[in-house]
Amino acid sequence: SQKIEQNSEALNIQEGKTATLTCNYTNYSPAYLQWYRQDPGRGPVFLLLIRENEKEKRKERLKVTFDTTLKQSLFHITASQPADSATYLCAPGDTGRRALTFGSGTRLQVQP
Amino acid sequence: DVKVTQSSRYLVKRTGEKVFLECVQDMDHENMFWYRQDPGLGLRLIYFSYDVKMKEKGDIPEGYSVSREKKERFSLILESASTNQTSMYLCASSPDRDSYNEQFFGPGTRLTVL
Numbered sequence: 001s002q003k004i005e006q007n008s009e010a011l012n013i014q015e016g017k018t019a020t021l022t023c024n025y026t027n028y029s030p031a032y033l034q035w036y037r038q039d040p041g042r043g044p045v046f047l048l049l050i051r052e053n054e055k056e057k058r059k060e061r062l063k064v065t066f067d068t069t070l071k072q073s074l075f076h077i078t079a080s081q082p083a084d085s086a087t088y089l090c091a092p093g094d095t096g097r098r099a100l101t102f103g104s105g106t107r108l109q110v111q112p
Numbered sequence: 113d114v115k116v117t118q119s120s121r122y123l124v125k126r127t128g129e130k131v132f133l134e135c136v137q138d139m140d141h142e143n144m145f146w147y148r149q150d151p152g153l154g155l156r157l158i159y160f161s162y163d164v165k166m167k168e169k170g171d172i173p174e175g176y177s178v179s180r181e182k183k184e185r186f187s188l189i190l191e192s193a194s195t196n197q198t199s200m201y202l203c204a205s206s207p208d209r210d211s212y213n214e215q216f217f218g219p220g221t222r223l224t225v226l
Contacts, residue, residue, distance in 0.1 A: 008152065032212055043116075043202050043217030044155070051212075089155070093213055098143045098162055098206065099170065100215060104154030 002028045006090060006103040013080055014111050021075040021106045023090030030092030033066055033073045038087045038105065047088075048075075080110045115139075116218035118203050124224045131190040133221050135203030143206045144186035145215065146170075146178060148199040155202065161186055193225045 005024045013019050023033070032051045036044035050057040050066045050073065057064045063076040077084050087107045091100040119134035137144065145160040147170075157170030159178040167178050175197060179187045186205075190197055200222050204215040 034212075034214065041220070041222075043204070043220050044215075045217070046214045049212050049214065091215075095212070098213060099145065099157055099160050099168075100213060101157070102147075102155040104152060 002026070002101060004028075004090065004092060004101060004103040006088075006106045008104060008106070010107040010109055012109045012111060015081060017080055019077040019080045019084065019108055019110070021088050021108065023073040023075070023092075023103055025071050025092050028071070028092060029068070031095045032093050033064075034091045034093060034100065035062075035064055035073075035075050036089040036091065036102075038089060044089055044102075077108070080108075082110045082112050084108060085110050116203055116205055116216050118201075118218040118221050120221050121219060122222050122224075124226065125190075125193050126226050127194060129190075129193045129225075131193050131223065131225075133188040133190075133201055133203075133223070135186045135188070135205075135218055136184050137186075137205040137216070138184065139205065139207075139216070140183065141205035141216075142183075142208045143213070144180065145204040145206075146176075146186065146188045147202045147204065148172070148197075149202055149220075150199050158188065193223075195225050197223065198225045199223060 003026045038044040065074045087105040089105040090103045146158045147155045161180040177189045203218040206215045
């Protein structure tokens with residue numbers, strides 16, 4: 001069955017450093033992958049989408065990579081700030097399938 | 113901005129009660145979803161709907177039903193609430209099938225079943 005793995009342990013980094021979060025998937029060949037941010041007690045908010053034919057996508061301080069050979073996506077936040085502290089969820093998807101399957105998320109804590 | 117609203121932020125019910133959770137979206141989206149979120153288990157899809165009166169089971173539909181009588185409104189029904197249904201419930205919507213299905217989430221309802 002499909003499996004999505006995100007590091008369940010929190011990632012603690014110092015302000016100004018680059019945070020790198022990992023999303024691995026198995027038994028799956030998604031056409032794209034989405035990343036969401038979730039703050040405590042709130043619903044997730046969409047951040048970025050990367051398609052299978054794209055190696056890298058950037059948006060401001062965010063960068064996402066998608067390696068279909070390794071079955072992995074990496075999510076980077078450069079020059080991290082305490083306001084970036086949140087849980088980040090990955091969600092692989094297929095075109096033509098309306099529903100997404102979400103990973104359980106990785107909590108990022110940026111220390112000032 | 114797309115807005116997805118949920119009827120309650122917090123709800124406390126007793127075992128055996130029938131519970132209705134309401135979700136409304138204002139962007140004419142075709143698709144609407146109900147998830148529950150539990151620590152360590154992430155977001156799990158309960159049901160989704162791709163049109164009025166149409167629905168499909170997600171990964172964990174047991175103990176739940178849904179209703180979509182109008183395009184903007186999607187209701188989740190717990191026919192007989194049980195303590196193991198204590199959870200955070202999140203509603204989401206997304207545009208049509210041809211898009212890459214970015215989902216817009218509501219603020220969530222934290223349901224406690226006593």
